[in-house]
Amino acid sequence: MSRLSKKTPVLQRKNRSGKNGAVAPSRSHCAPVELRIEKMVQGGDGMAxxxxxxxxxxxxxxxGELxxxxxxxxxKDFTRGRVVSVVEPSxxxxxxxxxxxGKCGGCSLQHLDSQKxxxxxxxxxxxxxxxxAHAELPDDFVIHVGSAWGYRNRARVVPQFGRSGECSGFAFREQESxxxxxxxNCPVLTPALNAFLQGPARKIFAPGLSGQGRFSRSRDLSLNVFDNGKGEVSYYYRGMPGKEFEKNAxxxxxxxxxxxxxxxxxxxxSNLGLLPELVKSVRSAVDExxxxGNACNDWLIDLFSGVGFFAALLQDKFKxxxxxxxxxxxxxxxxxxxxVSGSGNTAVENVSAPAEEWxxxxxxxIPATLIVDPPRTGLPGEALDAIVRSSVKRLIYVSCDPVTLARDYAKLAMAGFKLERAEGFAFYPQTPHLEMLFILTR
Ligand SMILES: C[S@@+](CC[C@H](N)C(=O)[O-])C[C@H]1O[C@@H](n2cnc3c(N)ncnc32)[C@H](O)[C@@H]1O
Structure with a gap:
């Protein structure tokens, strides 16, 4: 991988003015300042x-960079900036x-060596x-790492249309704006997803079909694509007819x-290459x-369970x-x-409900084994309260946001939970996002 010269292109981030009543100086009025970067902070920015x-x-x-x-x-208390040039590169x-x-906003850590x-x-x-959380991660905290590129097996994209109504390609929707x-060609998507989007996916939105009114050309139209790890791609768009759903989604x-x-x-x-590592760690946490005796095999509760992913892999261990x-x-x-995955000796109950209400x-x-895998927002307050009140002594917390994880940990720690093990999983290389696993016991 090539190292960077002082002329390296730098991010062209959009101005974040207007938020929180902040004033953004116009570029012509504000000369760049030379800053020494002290450290990297959550989200991947450098702090100076x-x-x-x-x-x-x-x-x-x-x-370390100037x-x-x-x-x-x-x-008044903080500012944001963008790099105009790197005087002393790391x-x-x-x-x-x-x-x-710098344009897409998706992979904002590409300027950092993948190995690092x-x-x-x-x-x-x-x-x-x-x-x-006012606490220390354990000394043996590790981050498991997989492929740095071509790893992402799932994406949501927006179809683009040419003058004669044909689908001419796809775009990402920038989160902030x-x-x-x-x-x-997106270098973090799997090769099968890129190939699908460059060819067959364009036919999904063929003019003949859209002419029948099947597709609204609104900016809300989007396509979810999923590579099952064997290069077989399924897809979904809102309004997909039932028959097509069964066949293609x-x-x-x-x-x-x-x-x-x-x-x-x-x-x-969305990282099937590294997912087996996470499964291995969750399994060993359950077995332990x-x-x-920290948990009994009478009951496994999998909250925020999606399609029952963790429960399906663990059900044989529980009544x-x-x-x-x-x-x-x-x-x-x-x-x-x-x-299909169980031996048939387990009583199974799949519930569709908000986890906190359930x-x-x-x-x-009873000291059931509890797995939680909430979205980025973390555990709702009612869920935290109910966990604290329960007889659960072993909580397996899978998180896609270390910030809400730390916030939730602080509350659980006040109620007597201790952090027995912490592991990270680099599910999203080139981005500042990280998957985390905490094993909490009391
Ligand atoms: C990070 S995913 C985890 C899914 C699953 N554990 C897996 O590994 O595939 C979070 C899941 O929580 C669901 N979810 C979000 N808020 C929820 C809530 N309040 N109650 C129950 N499920 C919720 C989402 O629909 C999503 O499927």
Whole structure:
């Protein structure tokens, strides 16, 4: 991978002015300032201090670097900036591989050597945990790493149409601004997804079909694509007719020797290459609890269960299994996954409900094994309260947001839970996102 010269292209981040009443200086009025980057913070920005003492979060900057920074957002207590040029680059800086770096907003860590990303993230998470949870991650905290590119097996894209109505390609929707960023080949998507989007996917939105009024050309139209790990791509768009759904949206993934059914409209993990590592760690956490008496095999509760992914892989160890998932589209798959994968000796109950409501309504009065895998927002307060009130002594918390995980941990720790093990999983290389696993006991 090539190292970067001082002329390396830098991020062209959109101005974040207007939020929180902050004033964004116009570029012509604000000369760039030279800043030494102290460290990387949550979200991947570099942190520096302005001469007046205010903190500046600099996108695209690495620890140790001296950068010329244009301020894009200013408040009384902190500022944001973007790198105009790198005066003294870090030895870990590399040239971003994707031509859309800085425009798409998706892979904002491409300027950091892939081999070093886990090391930097581990440092960020240790500090994040100290700051938010006032506790230390265990000394043996590790981040499991897989492929740095071509790993992402799931995406949502927006079709683009040419003058004569033909689908001419696809775009990503930028999270912050909702702007559409057209792309040809995305280097983090699996080769099968790129090939699908460059060919067959364009026919889904063929003019003949759209002429019949099947598709609204609104900017809301989007396509979910999913590669099941064998290069077989399923897809979903809103309004897909039932027959087409059964044929083209439903898929089967093989993980750890089990077949798991899902479809492209619902949640599924998006790094199938590294997923077996997470499954292995969750399994061993469950086994440990069953063998040391911290949990009993009477009941496994899988909350935020999607298509029943974890429960299906673990059900043979338990007499009773309950999965709880809010998205009704997951339920039919959970029914399939937990009937075909089990030996038949387990009582299975798949529930479609908000996890916090189910927990509040059901008294968990035995030391059941509890797995939670909430969305980025973390555990709702009612769910945390119900866990604290329950007899659960072993909580397996899978998280896709270390910030909400740290917040939830702080509350659980006050109620007597201890952090027995913490592991990270680099599910999203080139981005600052990280999957985490906490084993909590009391
Ligand atoms: C990160 S995914 C985990 C899914 C599953 N554990 C897996 O590995 O495939 C989070 C899931 O929680 C569901 N969800 C979000 N909020 C929920 C709530 N309040 N109650 C129940 N499920 C919820 C989402 O629909 C999604 O399927």
């Amino acid at each position: 201090r302005l001469p007046d003492g205010r903190v500046c979060f600099v996108q695209g900057a690495l620890p 950068c010329r920074v244009e301020l894009t957002f200013q408040k 030895p870990d800086r590399v040239a971003p591989r994707c031509p859309l770096y 990303q886990a090391e930097y993230m581990a440092r960020v998470e240790r500090e994040n945990f100290r700051r938010l 909702n702007a559409l960023i057209p792309f040809e 439903v898929s089967v993934v093989e993980i750890a020797g089990r077949k798991i059914e899902s479809d492209a409209s619902v949640f599924f993990q 609890g069953l063998s040391n 009773r299994v309950t999965t709880v998932e809010r998205d009704e589209g997951c339920l039919k798959h959970a029914d399939v996954n937990l009937s 927990l509040a309504d059901h008294v968990v009065n």
